[in-house]
Amino acid sequence: MSKKIQFSLIYRDMWQSSGKFQPRKDQLERIAPVIIEMGCFSRVETNGGAFEQVQLLAGENPNEAVRAFCKPFNEAGIKTHMLDRGLNALRMYPVPDDVRAMMYRVKHAQGVDIPRIFDGLNDIRNIAPSIRWAKEAGMTPQAALCITTSPVHTLEYYAKLADEEIAAGAEEICLKDMAGIGQPAFLGKLTKMIKDKHPEIIIEYHGHSGPGMSMASVLEVCKNGADIIDTAIEPLSWGKVHPDVISVQSMLKNAGFDVPEINMGAYMKARAMTQEFIDEWLGYFINPGNKIMSSLLLGCGLPGGMMGSMMSDLGGIMGVINNLRTKKGEPELTTDDMLIKLFDEVAYVWPRVGYPPLVTPFSQYTKNIALFNLLTLEQGKGRYVMMDDSVWGMILGKSGKVPGKIDDEIVALAKEKGLEFTDADPHTLLPNALEDFRKEMDENGWDYGQDDEELWELAMHPEQYRNYKSGQAKKNMLADLQKAKDAKLGGSVTPEQLAEFKHAKADAIVAPVKGQIFWEFQGDGEAAPAVEPFIGKEYKEGDTFCYIQAPWGEFVEVKADLGGKLVEINGKQGSKLQKGDVVAYIERAH
Numbered sequence: 001m002s003k004k005i006q007f008s009l010i011y012r013d014m015w016q017s018s019g020k021f022q023p024r025k026d027q028l029e030r031i032a033p034v035i036i037e038m039g040c041f042s043r044v045e046t047n048g049g050a051f052e053q054v055q056l057l058a059g060e061n062p063n064e065a066v067r068a069f070c071k072p073f074n075e076a077g078i079k080t081h082m083l084d085r086g087l088n089a090l091r092m093y094p095v096p097d098d099v100r101a102m103m104y105r106v107k108h109a110q111g112v113d114i115p116r117i118f119d120g121l122n123d124i125r126n127i128a129p130s131i132r133w134a135k136e137a138g139m140t141p142q143a144a145l146c147i148t149t150s151p152v153h154t155l156e157y158y159a160k161l162a163d164e165e166i167a168a169g170a171e172e173i174c175l176k177d178m179a180g181i182g183q184p185a186f187l188g189k190l191t192k193m194i195k196d197k198h199p200e201i202i203i204e205y206h207g208h209s210g211p212g213m214s215m216a217s218v219l220e221v222c223k224n225g226a227d228i229i230d231t232a233i234e235p236l237s238w239g240k241v242h243p244d245v246i247s248v249q250s251m252l253k254n255a256g257f258d259v260p261e262i263n264m265g266a267y268m269k270a271r272a273m274t275q276e277f278i279d280e281w282l283g284y285f286i287n288p289g290n291k292i293m294s295s296l297l298l299g300c301g302l303p304g305g306m307m308g309s310m311m312s313d314l315g316g317i318m319g320v321i322n323n324l325r326t327k328k329g330e331p332e333l334t335t336d337d338m339l340i341k342l343f344d345e346v347a348y349v350w351p352r353v354g355y356p357p358l359v360t361p362f363s364q365y366t367k368n369i370a371l372f373n374l375l376t377l378e379q380g381k382g383r384y385v386m387m388d389d390s391v392w393g394m395i396l397g398k399s400g401k402v403p404g405k406i407d408d409e410i411v412a413l414a415k416e417k418g419l420e421f422t423d424a425d426p427h428t429l430l431p432n433a434l435e436d437f438r439k440e441m442d443e444n445g446w447d448y449g450q451d452d453e454e455l456w457e458l459a460m461h462p463e464q465y466r467n468y469k470s471g472q473a474k475k476n477m478l479a480d481l482q483k484a485k486d487a488k489l490g491g492s493v494t495p496e497q498l499a500e501f502k503h504a505k506a507d508a509i510v511a512p513v514k515g516q517i518f519w520e521f522q523g524d525g526e527a528a529p530a531v532e533p534f535i536g537k538e539y540k541e542g543d544t545f546c547y548i549q550a551p552w553g554e555f556v557e558v559k560a561d562l563g564g565k566l567v568e569i570n571g572k573q574g575s576k577l578q579k580g581d582v583v584a585y586i587e588r589a590h
Contacts, residue, residue, distance in 0.1 A: 001258075002256055002257055002258040003222070004258040004259075005226070005227065005228070005229060005252055005257045005259050006043070006229075006260070007041050007042065007043075007229055007245055007249070007260065008044065008045065008228055008229070008230045009035060009041045009043070009044045009045065009232070009233065009245070010206070010230045010231065010232055011031075011035070011044060011045055011046070012045045012049065012083070013230075013241075014232045014233070014242065015282070016050055016051070016054075017208065017236075017239075017290060018236050018239070018240075018286045018287070018291070019282060019283075020054065021054050021057070021058055021282050021285050023277050024058070024060055025060060025061070025064050025068050025069075027273075027277050028065055028068060029072075031270060031273050031274070032069055032071075033072055034270045034273060035270055036072060036076045037263055037269070038263050038266040038270060039262065040261065040262045040263070041078060041245075041260075042228070042260075043078065043079040043081055043228065045080075046066060046069045046070050046073065046080040046081070046112060047066045047070075047080075047083075047107065047110075047112055048083030048084060048090065048116070049083045049085070049090065049360075051066075051082075051090075052066075052090055052457070052460070053090070053091065053464050056461055056464035056465055056467070056468040056473060057464060057468075057473055057476070057477060057535070058474070058477045059468060059473040059474025059476075059477050060468075062457065063106075063450075063453040063454065063457060066107070066111070066112065067111060070110060071111055074111045074113075079114060080112050080113050081112065081116055082112050082114070082115055082116065083115075083116050084115040084117045084130060085118065085119075085360065086118055086119035086120075086130055087100075087126040087400065087426055087427060088120075088360075088361065089103055089460060091460060092360065092364075093361070094399070094426065094427070094429075095460065096430045096431060097129065097427055098432040098433065098434045099432075099433055099459045099460060100129070100133065101129075101133045102434065102452070102459070104130075104133045104137035104139055105452075106456045107137075108137045108138050109450070109451040109453070112139070113139060113140060114140045114141075114142050115141060115142065116144055117130045117143050117144060117170075118143075118174075118176055120146065120357060120359045120362040120399070120400075121357065121362065121394075121399060121400040121401060121402055121403070122145065122146050123400030123401050123426070124168065125400060125425050125426060125427070127143055127168065128164075128165075128168040129427060131143060131165070131169045140171050140172065141169060141170050141171060141172070142170065142171070142172035142173070142174050142202075142204065143162075143168070143170035143172070143173060144173075144174040144175075144206075145158050145161055145162060145165075145174070145175055145176060145190075146176050147176060147178070147181075147182040147187070148179070148181065148182075148355070148358060149183060149186075150350075150351070150355040150404070151351075151355075151404075152355050152404045153355065153357070153403065155190055157403070159193045159197075162194045163197070166198055170201075171201070172201060172203070173194055173201055173202070173204070174203075174204045174205075174206055175187060175191065175203065177205070177208065177217065178208060178357075178358075178359045179208060179211070179358055179359075180210045180211050180213060180214050181211055181213070181297065181298055182207065182213070182217055183217075184213060184216040185220060187205070187217050191205075191220075191221045191226050192224040192225055194225075195224065195225030195226075196225075202228065203225060203226045203227055204227065204228040204229070205217065205218060205222075205228070205230065206230040207243075208240060208241065209237075209238050209239065209240070209242055209293055210239075210240045210297045211293070211295050212295060214242070214243050215247065218243065218248055218252070219251060219252070222257060223255075229248055229252075230242055231243060231245035232244055233245055233267065233270055233274065234271045234274075235271065236274060236278075238291075238293065239290055239291040239293060240290040240291075240293070245267075249261075249262055281481055284481060284484035284485060285484065296339075296343060314335070314371065317371055317372070317374065317375055317573075317574050318333065318338045319516065319574055319575075320375060320516060321333065321338070321374065321375060324378050324379065325378065341374055342370055342371060342374065345371075345374055346367060346370040349370045349373065351407075352409070352410060353369065353394070353395055353406065353407070353410065354404040354405060355403050356403070357403075362394055365391045368387075368391060369384070369387060372385070372386035372387075384409070384410060388520065392419060395414065396414065396419055396421050396422060397421050397426075399426055400426050401423070437455060437459040441454070441458060444469075446469065463534040464535070464536060466536050467535055467536035467565070470565075472536070472565070473535070473536075476535060476567060479568065506567055506585040506587045509545055509558060509560065509582065509583045509585070510582055511558070511577040511578070511579055511580065511581045511582075511583055512556060512558065512579065513548055513550045513556050514578050514579045515549045515551060515556070515576070515577060516548065516577070517547070517572070517574070517577055517583060518546065518549060518573060519533065519546050519547075519573060520547075532569065532573065535566055535567065535568070535569070536567075537565070537566045538565055538566075539563045539565075539566065541560070541562050541563040542560070542563070543560040543563060544559060544560070545558050545559060545560040545583070545586075546558050546583060546584075558583065562586075563586070565586065565587045566587075567586065568584060568585040569584045570582050570585075571584070
């Protein structure tokens with residue numbers, strides 16, 4: 001009998017790997033029946049990662065969106081699943097235990113069947129509690145192995161992690177090849193090792209297409225016992241996203257596997273509808289570069305989904321570096337020059353910070369170290385000069401144990417700064433937080449929502465949720481959309497149009513001098529890594545908002561004026577400003 005292979009549609013990750021926003025609730029409701037009509041999917045990804053944050057940023061209620069999207073799949077018997085970042089749950093930084101445990105109760109009540117639990121460091125201490133909480137909530141916990149290629153990430157390393165996850169209660173294993181750099185032969189051998197030892201465990205393969213190896217990897221894992229393959233559909237397949245279900249189905253069918261047929265009429269409807277969502281508004285936030293595959297990704301191992309933000313950061317730093325080179329009489333670097341330098345520097349830094357798998361948030365941390373090393377090397381100050389608390393947290397063990405050895409130079413630098421390494425269980429470092437959020441809900445008169453989902457949303461995404469509740473998020477999104485549409489059409493947004501989207505009490509924070517913007521300042525004439533403040537962040541009167549590096553090199557402090565809530569940012573790290581340009585808008589408290 002032929003081996004049966006099932007398909008999962010990664011509808012959330014398709015969008016996240018392409019651009020900034022996700023479809024709205026009404027769009028998700030429209031396309032769900034068409035996905036069901038395609039007849040080839042036993043699973044659909046309905047939530048996870050940045051899904052809820054970007055819904056809030058768009059002024060949408062993410063809980064309503066998740067319930068609406070899950071409902072038709074639940075009724076059709078199609079499993080729904082979500083991506084869960086372990087210690088970080090659904091955000092970029094650690095989450096207290098009581099908020100994480102609550103997530104599984106809320107998501108199960110909303111109709112999500114399976115959480116895909118991963119940890120950016122593959123640290124079982126960050127995964128095991130989530131497996132337990134998911135089972136207690138009635139969900140089917142799937143634990144992930146974050147795949148990368150390094151001397152420490154051996155077959156034995158991953159097989160041991162799979163054993164630990166299964167011992168902790170995982171009922172399924174996902175090979176999460178987030179950058180698509182997993183070697184096909186390696187993935188096939190790993191699949192067989194796990195399946196031979198744990199034949200009852202379902203294995204799902206998730207591989208991005210960026211470097212071009214995903215189809216070979218799909219075939220290898222299926223030959224060695226994989227059960228489910230994550231796929232995408234046009235117009236958001238391939239590129240930095242995932243292989244298209246049509247190609248995967250054709251390849252596996254020809255290889256003799258038992259695969260479901262695809263209702264092509266429904267596929268074309270889903271394809272057209274997805275394109276309609278792009279044309280309506282989401283396309284304005286899609287980076288065209290994310291539609292292109294690149295073998296350069298094999299060298300640096302960075303996930304394709306972060307290429308857009310990386311190129312934005314690279315542009316800001318390139319301006320600073322080229323100014324320095326011009327002063328030294330050296331030729332300016334092109335974007336391609338900088339990209340190659342950055343990839344080479346990532347390859348240099350990565351082993352020295354212990355080979356953290358390059359997945360959120362550790363891919364961002366590693367990229368930031370490399371990016372700012374390029375700047376400080378150009379300044380003649382060496383490496384590791386501009387590392388923020390998040391980066392140091394990874395190095396020191398506060399996020400979990402990195403799989404490799406931290407370089408002696410970095411260990412010595414930590415000692416010089418008075419920083420201490422820790423082997424403490426990361427989740428024990430965080431105090432519970434739900435009671436404080438309950439008080440905030442009560443003080444504001446906000447409804448806890450069905451199954452306490454609104455309370456949980458505030459606790460998981462406090463800055464974005466407050467901005468959503470105030471209505472400012474929708475105004476910001478409309479302003480961003482108007483600017484994006486205007487830029488595409490080549491026109492200009494009038495002050496009157498912009499005024500419609502600004503809150504009546506929003507004050508402009510203005511650049512006091514010509515120069516470049518930096519969010520942090522480390523002293524000794526140094527800018528710090530690009531940690532952009534959250535929309536909704538609160539400032540007190542006189543707080544520092546940012547710094548402008550003047551042409552003569554001085555860092556000029558910019559104050560938050562009368563304080564209030566950040567509602568819009570008009571400057572990126574390293575971007576050039578003229579004196580009097582608006583850096584941001586802050587809404588004064590009532």
